[in-house]
Amino acid sequence: MEAERPDVEAQKHTTPESDNAPEIFKKATHAITLKFQDVVYKVKLQKGTWMKLKKTPLSPSTTQEKVILKGVSGMVKPGEMFAMLGPSGSGKTTLLTALGGRLGGNLNGTITYNEEPFSNKIKRRTGFVTQDDVLYAHLTVTETLVYTALLRLPNTFTKKEKIVQAEAVVQQLGLTRCKNSIIGGPLLRGISGGERKRVSIGQEMLINPSLLFLDEPTSGLDSTTAQRIVSTLLELALGGRTIVMTIHQPSSRLFYMFHKVLLLSEGDPLYFGSGTEVMDYFAGVGFVPSVPMNPADFLLDLANGVSLNGSRDPTMVKEKLILAYKNNLAPKVKVEMQEECESVVRHESEAREIQKWPTTWWQQFSVLLRRGLKERKHEIFDFLKIVQVVVVAFIAGLLWWQSDLTHLQDQIGLLYFSSGFWGFFPLFEAIFTFPPERMILAKERSSGMYRLSSYFMARMVNDLPIELALPTVFIIITYWVAGLKPTPASFLHYLFSLLFGVLVAQGLGLALGALVMDLKSATTLGSVIMLTFLLAGGYYVQHIPPFISWIKYLSICNYNYKLLLGSQYKPGDTYPCGGQQKICLVEDFPSIKTVGLKGQLVSAIALLVMFIGYRLIAYVALMRIGVTRGGKA
Numbered sequence: 001m002e003a004e005r006p007d008v009e010a011q012k013h014t015t016p017e018s019d020n021a022p023e024i025f026k027k028a029t030h031a032i033t034l035k036f037q038d039v040v041y042k043v044k045l046q047k048g049t050w051m052k053l054k055k056t057p058l059s060p061s062t063t064q065e066k067v068i069l070k071g072v073s074g075m076v077k078p079g080e081m082f083a084m085l086g087p088s089g090s091g092k093t094t095l096l097t098a099l100g101g102r103l104g105g106n107l108n109g110t111i112t113y114n115e116e117p118f119s120n121k122i123k124r125r126t127g128f129v130t131q132d133d134v135l136y137a138h139l140t141v142t143e144t145l146v147y148t149a150l151l152r153l154p155n156t157f158t159k160k161e162k163i164v165q166a167e168a169v170v171q172q173l174g175l176t177r178c179k180n181s182i183i184g185g186p187l188l189r190g191i192s193g194g195e196r197k198r199v200s201i202g203q204e205m206l207i208n209p210s211l212l213f214l215d216e217p218t219s220g221l222d223s224t225t226a227q228r229i230v231s232t233l234l235e236l237a238l239g240g241r242t243i244v245m246t247i248h249q250p251s252s253r254l255f256y257m258f259h260k261v262l263l264l265s266e267g268d269p270l271y272f273g274s275g276t277e278v279m280d281y282f283a284g285v286g287f288v289p290s291v292p293m294n295p296a297d298f299l300l301d302l303a304n305g306v307s308l309n310g311s312r313d314p315t316m317v318k319e320k321l322i323l324a325y326k327n328n329l330a331p332k333v334k335v336e337m338q339e340e341c342e343s344v345v346r347h348e349s350e351a352r353e354i355q356k357w358p359t360t361w362w363q364q365f366s367v368l369l370r371r372g373l374k375e376r377k378h379e380i381f382d383f384l385k386i387v388q389v390v391v392v393a394f395i396a397g398l399l400w401w402q403s404d405l406t407h408l409q410d411q412i413g414l415l416y417f418s419s420g421f422w423g424f425f426p427l428f429e430a431i432f433t434f435p436p437e438r439m440i441l442a443k444e445r446s447s448g449m450y451r452l453s454s455y456f457m458a459r460m461v462n463d464l465p466i467e468l469a470l471p472t473v474f475i476i477i478t479y480w481v482a483g484l485k486p487t488p489a490s491f492l493h494y495l496f497s498l499l500f501g502v503l504v505a506q507g508l509g510l511a512l513g514a515l516v517m518d519l520k521s522a523t524t525l526g527s528v529i530m531l532t533f534l535l536a537g538g539y540y541v542q543h544i545p546p547f548i549s550w551i552k553y554l555s556i557c558n559y560n561y562k563l564l565l566g567s568q569y570k571p572g573d574t575y576p577c578g579g580q581q582k583i584c585l586v587e588d589f590p591s592i593k594t595v596g597l598k599g600q601l602v603s604a605i606a607l608l609v610m611f612i613g614y615r616l617i618a619y620v621a622l623m624r625i626g627v628t629r630g631g632k633a
Contacts, residue, residue, distance in 0.1 A: 127204025397481030430509025507614030
């Protein structure tokens with residue numbers, strides 16, 4: 001009644017060019033036996049979510065908790081490829097994440113690696129490939145792997161050796177044909193889905209992991225590509241690695257490659273054991289397919305409670321399978337785990353402390369800086385952005401053409417417009433900094449690739465060229481066309497004051513983006529905050545009611561406006577204010593008097609505090625990304 005079983009041994013070397021790969025990629029340096037016993041995971045639900053799931057009213061005494069994993073046990077040895085199957089929502093990915101040391105919260109049970117708990121040492125020997133291929137779209141295949149090698153491989157390798165390792169992975173995974181092609185994305189044509197998946201696997205293979213986790217590695221791929229991916233993984237397993245994956249609906253060819261299989265249904269284990277024995281087991285407990293079919297399809301039917309043996313009640317089918325597992329398989333699994341526990345040999349030479357980071361802070365910063373410049377060079381030379389700024393600069397310059405002190409109100413208007421425009425522009429640019437990179441940051445921090453501080457500083461420096469170049473172009477055009485004070489000191493004062501305000505506004509955008517991590521919400525919040533700062537900046541409203549006047553002390557525009565005024569006017573300066581050559585003090589002009597010309601240093605200090613404070617908020621907000629059971633990456 002079973003589908004024909006393919007010859008697994010004949011598929012060991014189906015990956016092109018793998019025989020030419022260096023020996024380090026053919027054999028794991030440290031064998032790891034993974035054991036998990038009675039793993040239970042619970043999540044707390046909001047009241048609405050619970051009622052939706054249960055479709056029943058929630059009484060005050062009811063615990064708002066859902067059990068995702070219900071006592072799952074098993075063991076995977078070096079050289080084995082282990083697959084977790086089950087319908088959507090069965091707990092496959094949750095269990096994989098827990099085994100990979102990336103799941104926090106209410107997790108109970110025992111998970112050990114060579115009889116040891118998860119640690120920094122285990123993390124450094126573990127690879128984790130997520131279901132979605134989280135990669136930079138504008139980097140080539142080779143660049144992606146080289147930058148990963150420079151960050152993840154320890155300093156026992158020279159820079160040249162790290163690059164050689166990356167090139168070897170390209171060769172081993174059959175990526176030579178596309179090595180100079182960009183990765184691409186939803187709106188950018190790049191390599192194929194199968195090639196992207198192999199790049200993701202290659203990133204983890206760079207560290208020659210002893211334990212490799214993969215979440216749905218064949219999802220969205222055609223059968224031939226899926227076959228090639230799993231054949232590659234089988235070859236890696238035969239090199240002494242422990243391979244653990246989730247897979248949704250593999251073909252029969254793929255199914256029989258797995259040494260061990262776990263079947264889950266709503267968090268309950270229904271089967272754990274050899275893939276070649278699974279059909280015999282279910283036949284022994286009374287479940288036999290009526291026609292020859294793919295074993296994976298049959299298992300998914302059973303996990304959904306669908307039986308071809310006359311039973312039409314899914315609940316009864318599942319209960320029978322759960323009971324059969326507890327009576328027949330659970331005791332065998334525990335005995336096998338106990339026997340393995342006694343046979344594990346610990347290598348004292350491996351007990352030495354492994355440094356938390358593979359490279360120094362400066363190495364991480366420099367590599368991340370180069371990678372960021374490569375990835376975002378298309379943003380730096382964004383034609384539309386440059387045209388936008390230049391056009392606005394010329395329009396502003398022409399509207400304020402050669403204004404002088406006889407039109408003081410117009411001059412002040414230009415200063416405040418510049419402050420407002422360069423408050424909004426960098427704010428919205430900066431809001432888009434962290435949310436698009438959230439998944440990449442979480443992935444790389446979870447793998448312990450680099451310090452958050454090195455990433456943060458590299459990201460700040462990456463943005464400086466475009467953040468400072470565009471306002472500088474704007475100032476050069478508007479300052480001289482509008483006829484502002486034509487002295488080098490005044491120009492430089494104006495330039496540095498506006499650039500300082502740009503950096504502060506950028507910091508606010510970084511903080512909002514990192515805190516909210518939702519572009520629509522962050523831009524809405526940013527608009528409200530910056531408009532409030534603009535209104536309270538001292539130009540539009542000179543008599544702010546006392547109960548709300550405190551807002552001006554938080555306003556970036558208020559302090560930046562004062563600095564810009566100081567670049568053009570000094571206490572004691574006069575202007576023609578009426579007929580018969582009447583002269584008035586500039587500082588008494590209504591739009592200036594509210595803000596004042598004194599206190600330039602105080603304004604600069606206030607902006608400096610904001611500059612540092614907003615970035616500290618952004619940094620602290622980013623610290624919550626990528627936290628795992630092994631600690632902060």
